[in-house]
Each structure stands twice: as C-alpha cells, then as structure tokens.
Amino acid sequence: METTYRVNRKHLGYNVKRLREILGVKQEDLAERLHLTQQSVSKLENKEDLDNETLEKIANAMNIPSDAIKNFTDEGAIHIISNNFSDNSSALYNNYTINNPIEKIVQLYDEKVELYERMLQSEKEKVALLEELLRDRPNI
Structure with a gap:
C-alpha cells in the first residue's frame, strides 16, 4: 500500500x-x-x-x-x-x-526502595550489635 x-x-x-x-x-x-x-x-x-x-x-x-x-x-x-x-x-x-519515561521512573523508584531496604537492614544489624554489646558489658 x-x-x-x-x-x-x-x-x-x-x-x-x-x-x-x-x-x-x-x-x-x-x-x-x-x-x-x-x-x-x-x-x-x-x-x-x-x-x-x-x-x-x-x-x-x-x-x-x-x-x-x-x-x-x-x-x-x-x-x-x-x-x-x-x-x-x-x-x-x-x-x-x-524509551518510555514512565518505565524509567518506575525503575528508579524500585532501585530507591531496594536501597532503602538495604539501609534499613544495615541499621537493624547495627542496633542488634549495639544491644548485644550493652548486654555483655558489666554494670559499672
């Protein structure tokens, strides 16, 4: 045609x-x-x-x-x-x-959520470590 x-x-x-x-x-x-x-x-x-x-x-x-x-x-x-x-x-x-800009925004959002979750997990591990150190520490 x-x-x-x-x-x-x-x-x-x-x-x-x-x-x-x-x-x-x-x-x-x-x-x-x-x-x-x-x-x-x-x-x-x-x-x-x-x-x-x-x-x-x-x-x-x-x-x-x-x-x-x-x-x-x-x-x-x-x-x-x-x-x-x-x-x-x-x-x-x-x-x-x-590229579809919406797809890019969604991708960036997902990456941000993953980063936030990793940072949150890291902070939880730090708190647990500090709590353990405080429990093992003799009272003064």
Missing part, C-alpha cells in the same frame, strides 16, 4: 526546526555544526525559503538528506513514527533510543 502526502507547508525554515526537534538537536548544537551563532540558526528557522547551498549545509549538519527538509510534513513524520516505532523492538533512530 502506497501512501502519498500532500505538501501543505512549503516553509523550509519551519521544516528545519521540526526535523531538528525530532532528532533531538538543540539550536546551539546545530549552530556549532554550521559555524554560526544560535541567533543565526533561529533566523534561518524563521525564513520561509532557503537557498540550496544553505539547505545542503543544514542537511549535512543534521545527517539527513536535503530532500527530507524540502518534503517534510508533520503528517508524514507522524505516519513514519507510528509505523516504525510502534514497538520497542525497532525504537532506534540516529543512535537515539526512544
């Missing part, structure tokens, strides 16, 4: 911004890769049209083809993500792993 998308937004600066956000690249990082200032990248992202040379530089800096910027649509990105990242078995994209 072939899916076609109509390009309803030919704002190349917006496309650069959305792809940068999707890839998890900060403006400062992109600026550094392009040898520009963060403010210059912000201005680029607000331009409706970009020349081919600038577009190629941006695409190379983000490791994507320039056609991805030219033909980007939010609907297309949602479709690609939903088809390719619906399960965790294929959740790798550009060396980033998509």
